[in-house]
Amino acid sequence: MAHRIHNFNAGPAALPLPVLERIQAEFLDFKGSGMSVTEISHRSPWFDEVIDEAVSRTRSLLGLGDGYEVLFVQGGASLQFCMIPMNFAEEGKPVDYVDTGTWSTKAIQEARIQGREVRVLASSEDRGFSYIPWEFEEDGRGSYLHITSNNTIKGTQWPRFPEGNGVPLFCDMSSDIMSRPLDPGPFGMIYAGAQKNIGPAGSALVIVRKDMLERVPEGIPTMLKYRTFSEKNSMFNTPACFVIYTVSLVLRWLEEEIGGLEKMAALNGEKADLLYGAIDGSGFYTGTAEKESRSLMNVTFRLPSEELEGRFVKEATAEGLGGLKGHRSVGGCRASIYNATGLEAVKALVGFMAEFERKNG
Amino acid sequence: MAHRIHNFNAGPAALPLPVLERIQAEFLDFKGSGMSVTEISHRSPWFDEVIDEAVSRTRSLLGLGDGYEVLFVQGGASLQFCMIPMNFAEEGKPVDYVDTGTWSTKAIQEARIQGREVRVLASSEDRGFSYIPWEFEEDGRGSYLHITSNNTIKGTQWPRFPEGNGVPLFCDMSSDIMSRPLDPGPFGMIYAGAQKNIGPAGSALVIVRKDMLERVPEGIPTMLKYRTFSEKNSMFNTPACFVIYTVSLVLRWLEEEIGGLEKMAALNGEKADLLYGAIDGSGFYTGTAEKESRSLMNVTFRLPSEELEGRFVKEATAEGLGGLKGHRSVGGCRASIYNATGLEAVKALVGFMAEFERKNG
Numbered sequence: 203m204a205h206r207i208h209n210f211n212a213g214p215a216a217l218p219l220p221v222l223e224r225i226q227a228e229f230l231d232f233k234g235s236g237m238s239v240t241e242i243s244h245r246s247p248w249f250d251e252v253i254d255e256a257v258s259r260t261r262s263l264l265g266l267g268d269g270y271e272v273l274f275v276q277g278g279a280s281l282q283f284c285m286i287p288m289n290f291a292e293e294g295k296p297v298d299y300v301d302t303g304t305w306s307t308k309a310i311q312e313a314r315i316q317g318r319e320v321r322v323l324a325s326s327e328d329r330g331f332s333y334i335p336w337e338f339e340e341d342g343r344g345s346y347l348h349i350t351s352n353n354t355i356k357g358t359q360w361p362r363f364p365e366g367n368g369v370p371l372f373c374d375m376s377s378d379i380m381s382r383p384l385d386p387g388p389f390g391m392i393y394a395g396a397q398k399n400i401g402p403a404g405s406a407l408v409i410v411r412k413d414m415l416e417r418v419p420e421g422i423p424t425m426l427k428y429r430t431f432s433e434k435n436s437m438f439n440t441p442a443c444f445v446i447y448t449v450s451l452v453l454r455w456l457e458e459e460i461g462g463l464e465k466m467a468a469l470n471g472e473k474a475d476l477l478y479g480a481i482d483g484s485g486f487y488t489g490t491a492e493k494e495s496r497s498l499m500n501v502t503f504r505l506p507s508e509e510l511e512g513r514f515v516k517e518a519t520a521e522g523l524g525g526l527k528g529h530r531s532v533g534g535c536r537a538s539i540y541n542a543t544g545l546e547a548v549k550a551l552v553g554f555m556a557e558f559e560r561k562n563g
Numbered sequence: 564m565a566h567r568i569h570n571f572n573a574g575p576a577a578l579p580l581p582v583l584e585r586i587q588a589e590f591l592d593f594k595g596s597g598m599s600v601t602e603i604s605h606r607s608p609w610f611d612e613v614i615d616e617a618v619s620r621t622r623s624l625l626g627l628g629d630g631y632e633v634l635f636v637q638g639g640a641s642l643q644f645c646m647i648p649m650n651f652a653e654e655g656k657p658v659d660y661v662d663t664g665t666w667s668t669k670a671i672q673e674a675r676i677q678g679r680e681v682r683v684l685a686s687s688e689d690r691g692f693s694y695i696p697w698e699f700e701e702d703g704r705g706s707y708l709h710i711t712s713n714n715t716i717k718g719t720q721w722p723r724f725p726e727g728n729g730v731p732l733f734c735d736m737s738s739d740i741m742s743r744p745l746d747p748g749p750f751g752m753i754y755a756g757a758q759k760n761i762g763p764a765g766s767a768l769v770i771v772r773k774d775m776l777e778r779v780p781e782g783i784p785t786m787l788k789y790r791t792f793s794e795k796n797s798m799f800n801t802p803a804c805f806v807i808y809t810v811s812l813v814l815r816w817l818e819e820e821i822g823g824l825e826k827m828a829a830l831n832g833e834k835a836d837l838l839y840g841a842i843d844g845s846g847f848y849t850g851t852a853e854k855e856s857r858s859l860m861n862v863t864f865r866l867p868s869e870e871l872e873g874r875f876v877k878e879a880t881a882e883g884l885g886g887l888k889g890h891r892s893v894g895g896c897r898a899s900i901y902n903a904t905g906l907e908a909v910k911a912l913v914g915f916m917a918e919f920e921r922k923n924g
Contacts, residue, residue, distance in 0.1 A: 207597030211604050214804060222591055222599050229587040230580075236568030236883065238583050240763035240809070243572050243886065276637035276765065277786055280800040284784030312784055397801055402601035404637065404765045404803035423645035423673055425638055426787075439641040440758055442765035443575060444805055448601070522597065525604065 208547035211525035212354050212500060213377065213398040216542040220459065221451045239447050244440050252447050253436065259453035263463055264384050266409065273408040273431040274441050274449075279305070279376045279395040282406055283312040286372060289418045289428050290391070291345045296321045298344035298369065302358060303331035304531065305374060306350045323347070331356045333492040340367040345417075346390055347371055352378035354398075355529040357491040357502030357536065363388060370414065378499050379407065380456060381541055382467035390414045398499075399540045401449040405442040456541065466541055473539045473548045474498040480552045486559040490534060504534045511535055514558055523551055569908035572886035573715050573861060574738065574759040577903040581820065582812045600808050605801050613808045614797065620814035624824055625745050627770065634769040634792040635802050635810075640666070640737045640756040643767055644673040647733060650779045650789050651752070652706045657682045659705035659730065663719060664692035665892065666735060667711045684708070692717045694853040701728040706778075707751055708732055713739035715759075716890040718852040718863030718897065724749065731775065739860050740768065741817060742902055743828035751775045759860075760901045762810040766803040817902065827902055834900045834909045835859040841913045847920040851895060865895045872896055875919055884912055 209216035324338035370390025397403035528534035570577035685699035731751025758764035889895035
């Protein structure tokens with residue numbers, strides 16, 4: 203048995219152990235090809251099956267109809283930040299954003315660099331991005347309305363999505379895609395860096411409504427055009443094959459082992475309830491996000507002092523509970539409990555927290 | 564023992580078996596972390612070691628001084644095609660290219676899309692890109708002079724590099740980087756998709772001379788600026804961790820097992836000599852590239868008929884010799900014999916070729 207810890211990393215993050223074991227088992231000989239999955243051609247029937255499975259499972263899990271394209275684009279969510287206004291901003295119309303912290307702010311910045319008319323319709327900066335700003339109105343003029351569904355650093359999440367007043371929603375779901383069921387209807391585009399909930403780092407999953415692709419202007423560089431990817435099944439050039447392969451296995455696990463997104467959401471809710479319950483019941487730990495905006499994926503909390511926080515992380519690490527340090531920009535502690543971090547890991551963490559409080563509280 | 568074939572794929576391509584075995588062995592627990600290498604944070608000391616090794620071995624193998632940055636950028640060589648003119652074209656100066664076929668042509672096209680003044684100083688299109696066009700002069704006015712060192716589809720390779728007349732050489736070395744020693748002096752930039760000679764698909768290795776970075780204009784999107792990568796050690800956002808990890812192991816193998824680029828080049832020469840010798844000595848097989856421009860990496864050849872070519876590929880595959888079909892755009896046969904495809908594989912191929920000729924010649 204390999205030595206394995208409970209992994210609370212924010213991303214790259216835990217992957218399901220059965221998926222890792224499968225990759226390991228077939229790493230020298232993929233499906234009898236006599237080659238590693240890293241050595242097969244992306245133009246081979248072997249890889250066609252891999253990418254087709256990743257796409258079709260994305261479709262079935264999220265209930266995407268034929269009106270959506272499912273693409274794999276390198277460069278993470280950060281490259282999409284600049285590709286989105288380049289591809290989807292309409293002439294004479296503003297691009298609309300809600301600012302819920304670091305990742306939203308970066309997406310906004312990239313639209314501004316391109317000289318777009320950016321409207322920030324709402325922001326939670328006034329209270330340190332500790333909540334989701336519901337109170338805003340989309341007047342219907344926007345090319346799109348961009349939000350970040352889950353904010354890894356501040357530990358907030360949209361519990362439901364805003365009304366776009368007919369404007370297509372564009373959503374960075376890097377840190378909560380496939381964590382709960384979704385009605386794709388209002389979305390013109392959904393994208394997610396793979397490295398949190400669905401795979402290793404090195405590709406973004408991009409879901410785009412076909413009518414959006416009609417907006418893509420001629421004259422932008424080939425590799426920055428979403429139509430290049432939709433026209434070539436994400437293989438205009440060699441894609442991030444190993445990432446796509448792992449995504450296909452993670453989504454298979456999600457459908458066949460977990461049983462789909464309803465069940466995944468129930469399990470994620472149970473994990474978050476347990477952890478937030480431990481925080482709220484303690485008087486020693488303090489959650490940093492406002493309660494109605496709390497993330498079910500990234501649970502951020504403080505201890506009475508930075509010194510105690512440092513000791514908490516260190517001792518937890520020694521107990522096999524890894525990745526609990528808060529983001530370097532905000533400090534504190536953070537437990538990321540994505541799909542692949544199981545209930546038993548959260549139980550172990552809650553047990554450790556109680557013990558740490560008993561000794562230091 | 565895993566079932567393994569002789570892999571002549573053009574890319575993604577063969578990786579050294581000891582590297583694959585190492586990845587497999589440590590896949591569930593990377594260096595005692597209790598996590599897979601795909602699950603560790605890119606901001607962890609574990610990953611710092613990985614990327615530092617990939618960079619420092621690139622430096623030592625290629626003899627790069629402090630004047631060069633070594634970066635990892637997603638999107639393959641194809642994304643670099645558009646980033647290069649965006650970052651390095653100088654105001655009022657043309658950008659110069661030599662056209663040696665598909666990949667050069669695509670690089671040229673991306674510069675044109677951006678409205679640059681493109682000068683194609685030489686092209687081998689007149690004879691179907693079957694040779695390297697030596698006869699041209701760089702007048703010294705170019706922002707850069709771009710070449711493709713090895714042409715996977717047509718099987719040609721620059722045996723030595725052209726004079727730039729003071730203009731920095733920019734080179735797409737996707738398919739022959741690390742196959743032979745290099746004098747980096749004349750190069751302003753060298754780049755290579757990883758998936759042929761140094762790793763799996765999903766990242767380009769980019770080597771850029773520091774003075775080139777001073778050309779990078781403000782006001783271009785953050786993820787399309789090479790300075791973003793040089794300022795953040797390729798980690799402005801999450802990089803393609805698994806690719807970089809594999810590259811670090813491949814370069815370790817190249818330095819420690821093979822013994823460096825002189826030895827690699829000698830071995831590659833021996834492999835190519837054996838294979839071209841078999842072709843030239845046969846009267847049945849015909850090489851498609853002109854002799855003085857032949858690639859040591861991709862050996863392209865024809866048989867007397869397409870029907871025989873189809874049978875050749877099929878029977879070779881059945882004998883455990885994979886990936887011998889020519890590129891879909893040109894047909895014929897192609898044996899890619901990158902660093903990780905060993906002499907024993909080439910010997911097996913040559914043996915099969917003789918037997919096939921005996922039965923069908």
